[in-house]
Amino acid sequence: MKCKLILLCLAFSLVAESPAQRNDLTRGDSKKEKTENSKLTYEGAIRLYGPPDQEKQMKDGTLICTWVQSDGVYSNANGRVFGGDTTKMIIFFGPNGVMKDRKFVNGAILCPDWQFRLR
C-alpha cells in the first residue's frame, strides 16, 4: 500500500506542475520583460538617437536629455526642414533610468522619431 502511495505521489508531482512550470521556463518572466522592453531607457535612447546634445540632472533624480535636430535634411518627406526653428526632442528619465515623458519642440509631426534616428 505504501509503495502504491509513493508511486502515485511521484507521478502526481511530476505531472501536476509540469505544464505551468514548463511554460514559465520557456516563456520567461514575461511580465518583467515586458516592462523592460516597452519603456525606453537611457541606454536604449542613446542606441536609437546617439548621445544627447544636452543633459541636465535634477535634484529629484530626473535626468533631462535634449537631442537637437541640427541637420534638418530628414525633417519631412520632401527632405527639407520647414521654418527656421531648431527641432528638439526632450526626454525626461526617472531616477530608475526609464523614460517618464517626452516632448518635441518645433517640427513635431506624425512620425517625429525619424528626425532624430537619422540625424
Add this chain to the structure above:
Amino acid sequence: MLRLSAFFLCLLLSSRAGSTTQTNSTPAVALASLTDPAKLATLKGERAANPRLQKCVYWLAYAEEQGEKPEAVLDESAKLNRTAGTPYAGFVRWGLLENLKIAKDLGLLTPEGMAEMRRVKSATITKGQYAGQEAEADHVIPRAVCPELQNQVMNLELLPASLNRAKSAKVTERARVFAKELYEAKLLSERGFEAIDKAY
C-alpha cells in the same frame, strides 16, 4: 492493484514526455532559423539578409497575435539556435523588438502588410506622413562603409523608402554608437570599426 498503479504512472510519464517535445512555438523555431549566425554567415550577395528582417517582423507580429510575448519568443529562439546569453542574442533581441515597434508605428501590420512580409516583400506604410511608401530594410551602419555587417539582421531597420534613399551611405551619430557597442562586444572587427569612425 500495484500493477495498475504502475501502469498509470507509465501513462502519465509518457504523456509528459510527449508534451515536452511541443514546447517550441512555430514563430520561435522560424526566428531561430532566420537569426542563426551560422546561416547568416553563409549568405551571399548584396542585401541578402534584408528579406529576413521582413520575415522576422512577420513572425513576431504573428506570435503577438496568437497571445505570445515577442520578448519570450525571441528568448526561446535564441535557445534554439544556441546563442542565448551571448551579446549577439542581446543585439538581435533589441533590434527585432525595435523593428516590431516601428512596424506598429508605421501601420505595417495590416492583413495586406502581414501577407507581404510573409512573402518577404516590403510592406506598405499605412500610417503617418510616409503612408503609401514601402518600408524597406535599411542598414543602420551602411554596408558601403562596413561590408562585414551587411548580412547581420541586428544591423537592419525598417525605414520609409524616401528616407532610405536620402540617408544613402551616411554614417549617423547613432550608427557610430552602435558600431562602438558591437566592437566592444567583439561582434565587429577593429578594421570595421575604424572604417566607420573614419566615415563619421
